[in-house]
Amino acid sequence: MSDDLGASPPERSKRKRTRKSLALIASLFLFAALLSRLRPPPPNLLPDKRHTVETVKRRVCVHTLLENEVEEATILRSLELARELGAATIVQFFPWAYAETRAGEFSWRLFDRIVQHADRQGLRIIARLGLVPAWLNDDKTKTLNYLPERGFPMFARYAAAFAERYAGAIDELIIWNEPNLSFEWGFQPVDAARYVRLLQAAYPAIKAANPAAVVLAGALAPTLEPRGSSAGLNDLDFLRDMYATGAGDYFDSLAVHTYGLLEAPEAEPAGDGLNFRRVELLREIMLENGDGHKSISITEAGWNDHPRWLYAVRPSQRSAYTIRAYDYIEAHWDWARHLCIWALRYPADLKSYPDGYTLINADFLLKPIYFALQDYARGWERSIRPWLPPPEADS
Amino acid sequence: MKGKAEMPSRIVMTAIVVLLLFAMWRHYEPPNRDIAFPAGEIVIGVDGSFPPFALDDGGRLRGLDLDLGNAIAAEIGLPARFVNISYYGLYDALISGEVDLLISALRIDPARMDALRYTQPYFDNGLMTVTAPFLGPLNPAALDGGALAYEYASSADSQIRAWEAEGHSYARMPFELPRHALDAVRLSQADAALIDASTLYLYAREHANWDHRREFATREPFAIALRLDRDDAWKLVDQSLSALKESGELARIVGYWL
Structure with missing residues (x-):
């Protein structure tokens, strides 16, 4: 029975009005909630026009870091700047952990977006594959670089699926990153034979998926770590070990990283020192093992210009060294396919010395090295001096 | 009557x-040192290529x-052991338990x-704004119209562009190196410079007689990083840091290096 029965007519009328008001408010809330679910579709930022890269130096290449970008507009702007720089090729990381968040189920949306945008800018992509999905490791103390050997076939499955999906758009794939460093294996001891087993799993799977694919091994880190070091193994010994354990038939090209640090690009290489021409020592090992027909791609390189890092040079030196490094490989290294500068831009500035490796800061400010490299790649003769001369006491 | 009605509530x-x-x-339990650092030592990750914070000499x-790190370890009563790790491996070393904590000029990264x-x-x-000692306030508006020196394409450059986007206007003086921007202020060729704190402190040490005013324009705190599941360790380290601040020891350490 309703409580209204005992109420006076004015009270009943008041309660009725109150109920109506409440019903109206509830309806409005419901309507608002429904409206909020109806979001407009995201804007399509993919340019209609397909650009071409204007460059006179095809080896110029930059390493991008687009996998963690939230905004599509940022991906677009980064790739526009790579094209405007005159870089015909980019190296881009495609993390396995992002594509296969559940075992056996691939989601390509993020990668598709990057690949489509790169294609519209006329950029070729060298893909770096790595980063282990969380479902493969129960132990939360393992980093996403920890790949147990039982995961090798699963990585090969991912690499094959990737190669098949992007065949034609991406035909160069790097297997793992800096396998001669312990932290790149989740702090497992470095072991070239184990890396070769990963190549042996991935190589035939990729080739079956895309026979035109070029499989790049290594992406070896320049380091002087001796045998037995817990941090890693120097790149020269690691490459020798790779050949000794049967790597030769399981890669088409070698990816290497080389950093100039404090030395000029022309400085002589030596086994006990790190500099730009250390790559030549790796090349000798390839020749010793009958792999002279294979090319080398330098997929990370550069100088750092942070004002307080121990191994940094001045910004003007950095620009000059980088251009001279390109000149050097043009003149002496016909076996080097690309020289890819680390890095075009970080998604956010780290506020530490690695920021001194970028060509563009996170706010899209172009650094002097960007202009210098652009002039070189596009054959421009500008003389941009973006800063004032150092102040002098008597000026 | 009213008072009686309120009594039960x-x-x-x-x-x-x-x-x-x-x-x-009941929930609060003081941190247990044996749980925090079961190995009987505190393993600290540093990147020894970034003086004056850490240098492999x-x-x-x-x-x-x-x-x-040594002062914190002494507060806790355990020895410290340092592991030199490149910047790119620091966080992985922490997550995988290679080190107990990171003290390596790391900014607080919400991500x-x-x-x-x-x-x-x-x-x-x-970032700090630096001027001659006789100038007025150091906020962006007060510097309007002035000559502002900075390192080209640095975070200071970005900050100045952000201020300009808000409607401020400066005569920009970009330099190749941050110390050139400070030279410009010291030699009265610029009204102010915008520079990160550690670069400024080091420069001021080199020019001990340079009279200047400085004020923070932005904040970029450095902190010690620990794994989320190391609650006891975090409490002990944070408490030790508080003690070092209160005793003045932290200020002494910072003052020694910067």
Whole structure:
């Protein structure tokens, strides 16, 4: 029975009005909630026009870091700047952990977006594959670089699926990153034979998926770590070990990283020192093992210009060294396919010395090295001096 | 009548508060050193290529972060052991348990807080505005129209562009190196410079007689990072840092290196 029965007519009328008001408010809330679910579709930022890269130096290449970008507009702007720089090729990381968040189920949306945008800018992509999905490791103390050997076939499955999906758009794939460093294996001891087993799993799977694919091994880190070091193994010994354990038939090209640090690009290489021409020592090992027909791609390189890092040079030196490094490989290294500068831009500035490796800061400010490299790649003769001369006491 | 009606609810509220306080007291347990650092030492990750915070000096690590690590370890009563790791491997070393904590000029990065936790800051490397001592306030508006020196394409450059986007206007003086921007202020060729705190402190040491005013324009706190599941360790380290701040030891360490 309703409580209204005992109420006076004015009270009943008041309660009725109150109920109506409440019903109206509830309806409005419901309507608002429904409206909020109806979001407009995201804007399509993919340019209609397909650009071409204007460059006179095809080896110029930059390493991008687009996998963690939230905004599509940022991906677009980064790739526009790579094209405007005159870089015909980019190296881009495609993390396995992002594509296969559940075992056996691939989601390509993020990668598709990057690949489509790169294609519209006329950029070729060298893909770096790595980063282990969380479902493969129960132990939360393992980093996403920890790949147990039982995961090798699963990585090969991912690499094959990737190669098949992007065949034609991406035909160069790097297997793992800096396998001669312990932290790149989740702090497992470095072991070239184990890396070769990963190549042996991935190589035939990729080739079956895309026979035109070029499989790049290594992406070896320049380091002087001796045998037995817990941090890693120097790149020269690691490459020798790779050949000794049967790597030769399981890669088409070698990816290497080389950093100039404090030395000029022309400085002589030596086994006990790190500099730009250390790559030549790796090349000798390839020749010793009958792999002279294979090319080398330098997929990370550069100088750092942070004002307080121990191994940094001045910004003007950095620009000059980088251009001279390109000149050097043009003149002496016909076996080097690309020289890819680390890095075009970080998604956010780290506020530490690695920021001194970028060509563009996170706010899209172009650094002097960007202009210098652009002039070189596009054959421009500008003389941009973006800063004032150092102040002098008597000026 | 009203007072009597309120009495039961007051009793209930009081009981709830007492129960909450009791629960909080039961929940709070002082950190246990043996749980925090079961190996009997504190393993600290540093990047020894970034002076004055950490420098590998022929195999011997030294710097502000090292002194701070040793002081924290002494507060806790355990020895410190430092592991030199490149910047790119620091966080992986922490997550995988290779080290107990990181003291390596690390800014607080909110994006990493799903896996780790930072202590209170021990240093602020924000951008500072520097001027001659006789100039007025140092805020962006007060500097309007003035000649502002900075390192080209640095975070200071970005900050100045952001101020300009807000409507301020400056005569920009970009330099190749941050010390050139400071030279410009010291030699009265610029009204002000915008520079990160550690660069400014180091420059000021080199020019001990340089009279200037400085003020933070932005904040960039450096803190110690620990894994999220190392609650006892975090409490001990953070408490030690508080003690070092209160005793003036932290200021002494920072003052020694910067």
